Amino acid sequence: MLFKIVLAMIAFAANSVICRFALVQNQIDPMSFSILRVLSGVLVLSILLMGSYRKSQIRTKLNWNLKHGFYLAVYIVAFSLAYVKIDAGVGALLLFGTVQLTMVIYGLCHGENINWKRAVGLLLAFAGITILLLPGSNAPSLGYSIIMVASGIAWAAYSISGKDSANPLNSTYINFVLAVPFVLIAGFLFAQNIHISWQGFILAIVSGGLASSSAYVLWYSILKQIDRIMASAVQLSVPCLAIIGGSLFIGENIGLRILLSSLIVLCGILLVIFAVPKKET
Template sequence: MKLLGLVCLAMAAFAANSVLNRAALTGGGVDPVAFGVLRLASGAAVLAPLALLRGGVPLLGRGRLTGALALSIYVFGFSLAYLGLDAGLGALILFGCVQITMFGGALVQRESVPPLRWIGAGIAFAGLLWLLWPGGAEAAPRVAPLSGAMMAAAGIAWGIYSLSGRGAGDPLAGTAANFVWAALAALGAAALLLLWPSLLPGTQILRIDAQGALLAIMSGAVTSGLGYALWYAVLPRLAASSAGAAQLSVPILAMAGGAAFLGEPVTAEFAIAALIVLGGVGLSLLRR
């Protein structure tokens, strides 16, 4: 029962990232770039000491460049996408693209893929395709195209991040190192833009108020930093299929959080797409 409670807490933290990001952007006092920079910096500030207590932060470990780059694309794609997506919808696109990317990675690495996993991945991909496709020749897209593309890019990047870190001996230490490098790069880029705003003329970025800063720090330090630490602590005690199935709850929790705290509507189209995508992913996780 204690393990179940810890798993539920970790999944709630992952879903809260979507709600916090969306809440910060709808408030109007923060832009997505500033949110992403502060999220990475606060996440690194929490994860690095935790990793140091456990033995160190491998800043020059194998695959560090890939991990830091994929993490940066995920964080900023995630933030930019929520300019035009509800919390639950964004989490569904992210989650579906992560799973499909990892399925593709298994094919590239010539892993044995059972027929049931092919069927499940195909159903999940069809659900995402239907959700992102315009409703008709003259109908508006079900999802804002740019926002959907940004979240899909974030999902692909997180899938690549997960694939690159599968062989890491200590996932928490590797994640801490990736957060440190990504945060340093983001802070360096932000400093350049503050010193020479002419690098991006006509744009308003790095704008943040107290409420936006608090939400970004909560997302980075608590729901990302501590959430990842908790997840990596319970992950060795879970079967692979159980770990994958647990993550099916994240889009649903994000949808519930968006409805409860942000007043976001739950449409019939989203509910149908969620059933198709999550059902397909769940099918692919079955042993037989």
């Protein structure tokens, strides 16, 4: 389980780094990136779905739910638009900080338990995120930050809906297919200065086909085995990974404060993961 979580979080962080790298290098515009990302996701998931049918020789019924596709589309479009002006690490911080807050509130409102160890873990993780936002670094644009927060709310809704997924591959395929028309409409409404280089094209395909579609299948399978509070906490590792990736591949600044906050976040996450509340008998 821990290996699956680590793999999924690395993929999530990779999306932030890939998207920011493509946009900051002006290799592609945000709407083209979003469209190629969702279309390549559909293609890869179609191949995986056909492979699973051939292997099992059993075709399960596909249950279509429009709102799940809408959540995914809002997340993808807002994600790309926000990264026009926000660094990879800061964007991931805003995104998954919003995700944590949304999912924790939802989980507590729906009866999920939280013991003192998990509470301390969540507070530690939140403290680490707060340290990242302390004055000393360039503050992100308010407008683009709001867009990223909207992306975080949409991703939280998408993750919450995945808790009841009977078949992660089927559900993810359906969600990507349903997201296509929403993303295309957004592309028509918000497209400006459309341009696609070969490098931008490849980055968008890698983001959609590998770091998104396959990783989201894995994420849905993980969500079936953990509660919403743990799901929200483990995703707080993504900003730390994105900050490191942004520094290595994009040249974004990294310092002692970032390393310290990352360590605090990871310690908090470990507390949440291993301090599972005992079930009442």
